[in-house]
Amino acid sequence: MRKLALGLAVAALFATSTPALAKKGVVFIHGKGGSDLASQSVANAYWGPDMLQATTKGYAVPYLVCHYDGTQYMWVAAGEVTGQITAWMNANAVDEIQVVTHSFGGVVLRWILSNPTYDSRYPALISRIQRANALAPPNRGSEAANLAGTLSGSWLTGWLVSLVGQNNDSTKNCTTASMTYYNQYYLKGSAGRPALPKPYYNVAGTGLWNDFAHSEDYGLATLSGVAGMPGEDDGMVSQYSAQGAGTNWFLTAANHHHNRRNDYRKLGVSLAATY
Amino acid sequence: MKVNVKVKVKTLPLLAALLAGSPLLAAGNRVAVGAFPPGEVLAPLAVASPESDSRTFVKTVVPSDGRAVVELPSTGTGTLLVWVIPSGPDGLAAMKAGTAGDGTVLETKLESPSGRSIGPESDGAAGSGIRRFRIEDFGGEELGLPVGARQEALRVLAPEAGLHRLELSAPDAAAITVAAVELDSPLVLTTWAAPLSRQPGVPVTIHARLADGAAAVAGALLTARLAPESGVAGESVPLFDDGLHGDGAAGDGHYAATVADLPGFPAGPVAIRVEAEGSDDLGRPFARTGSSGLVNERSGARLLPGSVQAAWEGEGEARALLVTASAAVREGGEYRLDVLAGGAAAPDGSRRGLAWAERTDDLTAGPADLSVRIPASLLGDGPLQLDVRLLGLTRVGVAGRVTLDVPR
Secondary structure (H helix, E strand, O other): OHHHHHHHHHHHHHHHOOOOOOOEEEEEEOOOOOHHHHOHHHHHHHHOHHHHHHHOOOOOOOEEEOOOOOOOOHHHHHHHHHHHHHHHHHHOOOOEEEEEEEOHHHHHHHHHHHOOOOOOOHHHHHHHEEEEEEEOOOOOOOHHHHHHHHHOHHHOOOOHHHHHOOOOHHHHHOOHHHHHHHHHHOOOOOOOOOOOOOOEEEEEEOOOOOOOOOHHHHHHHHHHHHHOOOOOEOOOOEHHHHOOOOEEEEEEOOOOOHHHOOOOOOOHHHHHOOO | OOOOOOOOHHHHHHHHHHHHOOOEEEOOOOEEEEEOOOOOEEOOOOOOOOOEEEOEEEEEEOOEOOEEEEEEEEOOOOEEEEEEEEEOOOOHHHHHHOOOOOOOOOEEEEEOOOOOEEOOOOOOOOOOOEEEEEEEOOOHHHHOOOOOOEEEEEEEOOOOOEEEEEEEEOOOOOEEEEEEEEEOOOEEEEEEEEOOEEOOOOOEEEEEEEEEOOEEOOOOEEEEEEEOOOOOOOOOEEOEOOOOOOOOOOOOOEEEEEEOOOOOOOOEEEEEEEEEEEEOOOOOEEEEEEEEEEEEOOOOEEEOHHHOEEEEEOOHHHOEEEEEEEEEEOOOEEEEEEEEEEEEEOOOOOEEEEEEEEEEEEEOOEEEEEEEEEEHHHOOOOOOEEEEEEEEOOOOEEEEEEEEEOOO
């Protein structure tokens, strides 16, 4: 029995040891949006300089802002993200990565963590991730994505279809029906599913009215009401959904626009405190 | 004190993996086996899409000479919030770019059944019964909503029952979508569809429940349309509450319709939109638009149901459960065999999570034999049920699922 206990201790030591001089880095993965998010400058603006500066402790650690076409399915986005992170971590010898995601970016990361055999580059990336901090991830889908489907041109006829526009793939990815499906079969970290291989902490937004002078907030509040989001939400993602995978970290009153920018109820300091 | 450390090498990786809460990887990371943490519960598989509630009515109109009128039914409960979304003449892209959106002049006038109104000349004061909120630079593209750069919301406090008349003027808009929600209304349309994972040839049933608080709403007119991935919706399908269409008892507020097949639908998500209209017990009109969805699976491979078997092998520490299955593969590529092992069933059908295993293989077209081993040490004692799935990776989709009770 003593041998077994000691064996367990040794095994635990092997399992949890990290390089003595691990070089840390921070990776930002944005949410869904337009195809222009494939541009580095647009992706940088998505987060804003305040968030990047605060989370990297004044740019004291290496960081990477991923940039991918925000209209794609999670596995397509994951391919672009993986390529960028792999090149960056190898070029900079970063071997301990903190990942900060916003919205759909948290689902993209879950795809990578959940499906290591999907892409031969995933295992090396996963092995260097120390922790993920997911801001407002739609882990169980978003009623706003459901509404987007209802508003799309698919229900119209003739020329109106293209006029009103159709859902893009990332929006279809994030409906509550789609995320129920993906959680059931492909994604880990939710109830009744295998655990994610790395710690994944979620932050759920519960505020709508952050800045009354800004019409963005009117938009989010309107969206929240029309989409019929249950319980608390940040205008785009409900609390229950954000907390649908991983470990619940904390709640924020910052809404879905503000919770990535560090310009209201600032989150950057909290993110920087985890490494 | 000197301690003699002697641990069998082959047990270390498994022990380390268990202690670290990470899966045991082997065969070049193509096989992974892990234990569920204590207390993890495997819920019964969701065979239907999640229920979706709606208090919202959506309608798109084409202006004539830049003008259109929409009548909005209201039960007069809660707050009425009306979102007006114009689309530009050159399509949404132009609106997003601001070429049409910034130039579009949107004017609205909303009049209640008794004649209370707000016109374009005023936005209404804070706290007034009807108020306008102008929404610009909303970030609709970021949110994935098919909306342009400029919209507005009209809020009606203490709305009256009846038809609200919304006059729209948008000379530069080619279409205007209106979404009106009765916030906090007890009259709710709930929609769902089954199966969530639809294999080729399997019928689809669309469900809707209309309730006004605890009371069922019978006698309403409900229709549904289904839209394939990147396609246009088909014809309307009527939903019934007659007890003959998979809708429970007649007149219980549960409506349903079954679509025998989805000809021409490609693999991928299928969107469903349900329209409901009628009157409540007090004769007040209502309209609701609901949504649901499912995944239309491709026929790239099929897990053969009768082929899934499990057999114990080995002794002592080497004892393991060998799970085998056969598949008919039509489209070659990467596929993953997933196995979830659960314990005894609780009254609600859930099971205690014991272990999981997955194995990825590159399968060629034709018959394929699949297998994965789960160490007996991860499977505990007592009843044991396996949930076995075959998942496409090269092309994402479920190729089959089987459950199997395993004798000890």
